Amino acid sequence: MENRPTPQAPEGCLTIAIRVPVRIVVLVLVVPVRIVWDLLATGAKALRRVVLAPLWRALVVIPFGWLYACVLTPLGRATAWLGRVVGAGIGWLGRGVAWVAVTLVAAPAVWAHRTVLAPLGRGVARVARGTGLGLRWLLWAVFVWPPVTLWRWVLAPLLRYGLVVPGAWLYRYVLTPAGHAIALLVALARAGLAAVGRGFAALIVLLFVVPVVWAYRTLLTPLGRAVVVVLREIGDAIGHAWRVAGFVSRAVGRALERLARNLLGRPARWVYAVLLTPVGHWMREAVLRPAKRAALTAGRSAREALASARETVRTARRDAWRALVGGPPREPAEHRARTLGSTTTASGAVPAPEISLSKAEG
Template sequence: MENRSAPQSPEGCLTVAIRIPVRIAVLVLVVPVRMAWDLLAAGAKAVRRVVLVPLWRVLVVIPFEWSYRFLLTPLGRAIAWLAGLAGAGILALGRGVAWLAVNLVAAPAGLLFRTVLAPLGRGVGRVVRGIGTGIGLAARAVGFVLGRVLWAVFVRTPTTLWRLLLRPLLRHGLLAPGSWLYRNALTPLGHATAWLGRAVGTALAAVARGLGALVVVLFVVPVVWLYRQLLTPLGRALVVVVREIGHAVGHAWRAAGFVSRAVGRGLKWLARNLLGRPLRWVYAALLTPVGHWVRDAVLRPAARAAREVGRIAADAARGAGRAAREALASARETVRTARQEAWRALVGGSPRERVEHRARTLGSTTTASGAVPAPEISLSKTEG
């Protein structure tokens, strides 16, 4: 089935007379506004793409990534390790406390309960049960006697008093005169009051209907006439004017959009042909070869030379460290020899070489196979 547009109502002469001038005037006013809006939107997009996004990345994203990678992640791992260590310690402490509680508290308490408290409790329970049985029998007897007394005082006596004295007095002294008064005095008075109220209500209703008709004639009829003959046509004309102005603004905004896009495409074509292509040619024909030459002829040789210099410096530093360690070892040997010579000169004794033991243990031969335990006496005492 073909899609058919909804039937449109015929337009009046006021609509046709207002539409064309309003659309021309609105188009003249809206085109500059739309072009300025499109220019501001393009500038805002460019500022966002060129300034705000890089600034956001430099000020927020990169510091956050760096702090997360080099600060928060190691800190979190350290905290997790410490938490695991603390959990293991707490678990071990808990197991120890549980063992102590079971062996030092629960087992003696269970033994005490089984051997002392349970038999004592059963004996106390039997005694208390016997005492409770006796008290219950005594209370049942006292309750029976007290119940009979209370029934006689609070039930039997009031019942007899009501049946023999109060009920005849109430029936013959209050109900009979009240019934007679209701039938012979209050009922005729109520009927007369109701008739008088109906008459007053009828009169008030008639007065209200008269006032309502007067209000309708004096206020409602003129207001309705004014609404139908003046306000309704004026409102319809105002609705037509406002609707046409809104339609005109919409058409003018769309037409201004076409004009703005055409102007923007023209400016883009001019910028591409006057700036973009010459700059691209300069980049491709001049800057790229120069940059490649600088990279191949200057930067890479400089980087290789820097790496060679760094390697030579590292080798020199390692050689210097090795020489320093050897010098320190020689100095320690010299000091040791001088100390032994000085001790022999002071104490005396034949010079002998220092015996190097293969392994030094504290009286056990489990450290290395074939190792002889070293004596626990210092060299000075053996030489002395």
């Protein structure tokens, strides 16, 4: 079976008369509010995307990521390693202490208990058991038997025939009839008070409740229904106006977007594509790249000239030292290792000893 919609109650004249003016007034008031709300929401989203998100990443995410990766992680690993080392030391110490305790304390204590203390305790227990039996009989004969005999043969008969029997007779033949009479009087008084209370309640209902019920049914209920209808129509009008204002706000936003694109975006794109891009390409090809190549060439020539001058100074110093002393000069402690037949430095080559001309000729 198909689900049929539930029939709604017919609307009255008051509802129809209130709905149209209320919706017109609310629509006029809500449209500016909705437009301002949409503008604020759009500005807040742009602010969050352009300013707050990069600022949050630069001030919080990147520093804390670096702190976690470069400080906290090595510190945690060092702490874990230290904890493992300390735990291992504590474990070895605990096992040593346990061995000492078992060997030097527990084993002698167990031997003393089995050999000395247990037999001594059993003997002391037997002596105490015999002594306690005699003491119990003595205490019973001195402290228990006389009070029991006195209670059984003197105090119990005296209490029974002196207090219990007269008290039972007094309760049965005096107190019980008096209690019944008092209960009857209390029941009569309660019935009279209940009748007076019912009469007073009926008077209150007649004087106060009936007028209040009449006023509620005759005046307050229709007035409340009218107020509920007005409030419901106002709420429906606000919701409808909010939706209509949303459509209006979106239409205004699209119009402003198209206007901005036609007045600013397309001219700016045309200026960028027609003017700035060719000028930028010309600057890159005609100015920047030749300047870069010239700078690289000048730097390379300067480095080569500096290396040649350094090699010339080193050769002149070596020749001067050989001419004065006749032996190889003492170079600094750290030499650049050179391969045979070339001046290129090798990272793993062993420096070859230099031979003077005098030794070679001799």
